[in-house]
Amino acid sequence: MKITVRGKNIQMTNALRQHVEKRLGRLDKYFEADTEAQVTLTVERDRHVVEVTIPLNGYILRGEEETGDMYASIDLVLDKLEKQIEKYKTKLAKKLRSQSLKELAGNDSANGYEEPKILKTKHFSIKPMPVEEAIMQMNLLGHSFFVFSNAETEQVNVVYRRKDGNYGLIEPEY
Numbered sequence: 001m002k003i004t005v006r007g008k009n010i011q012m013t014n015a016l017r018q019h020v021e022k023r024l025g026r027l028d029k030y031f032e033a034d035t036e037a038q039v040t041l042t043v044e045r046d047r048h049v050v051e052v053t054i055p056l057n058g059y060i061l062r063g064e065e066e067t068g069d070m071y072a073s074i075d076l077v078l079d080k081l082e083k084q085i086e087k088y089k090t091k092l093a094k095k096l097r098s099q100s101l102k103e104l105a106g107n108d109s110a111n112g113y114e115e116p117k118i119l120k121t122k123h124f125s126i127k128p129m130p131v132e133e134a135i136m137q138m139n140l141l142g143h144s145f146f147v148f149s150n151a152e153t154e155q156v157n158v159v160y161r162r163k164d165g166n167y168g169l170i171e172p173e174y
Contacts, residue, residue: 001028001035008042010070016041019071023078024052030085031056041070050077058127061085062141088140125157134159157171 005012020039027037035054042049052059061084065077070113099144128151129137138146138159145160150171158170 001025001031001033001037003037003039005039005041008040010041010043012041016070020074023074026078027081027085028055030089041074043070048073050074052077052081052151054081059137060141064142084140088136128154131157131169 001026003024005017005022006122007016010016020041024037024039031054035056037052038047040049040051042051046068047066048068049064049066050073051064052062058059061081063077063084065073065080067073067076126147126149128149130151134146134148134150134157137148138144138161146160147156147158149155150157155172155173157172160168160170162168
């Protein structure tokens with residue numbers, strides 16, 4: 001696995017980089033050698049945040065953890081990723097006909113109210129998939145919703161996690 005480690009507001013030491021590579025090495029058994037993992041280490045005040053993103057042929061494994069110690073954050077995020085992989089390995093295997101995961105490889109100052117602003121814009125490709133696969137992808141990302149192209153209707157849909165733990169589907173009407 002190819003590992004890219006970046007730091008924000010932190011001095012990247014060899015010991016820290018080696019710790020990340022050693023811990024991520026535990027995941028090698030699940031991936032091909034050319035799989036790329038992106039690790040971002042961020043320090044904000046006394047918060048040490050670790051984000052790991054691993055793209056896999058249209059799927060994205062992502063984990064984020066925050067503690068007061070960078071090494072503890074690294075360990076926790078790797079544990080979280082391992083649990084995600086184990087949880088979805090069987091679903092992915094069934095979906096891809098028994099292939100292993102390796103093969104998948106404005107401001108209103110009068111009353112102090114500020115208008116909400118768009119702070120971040122994300123771009124992503126939409127691939128056609130069934131609703132069950134979209135739910136799985138949403139859970140892999142750790143998000144509460146997921147936008148996708150429904151393979152059955154060929155329309156853009158949104159799946160979301162409801163407060164009761166179930167899922168909802170938004171389909172457009174034209």
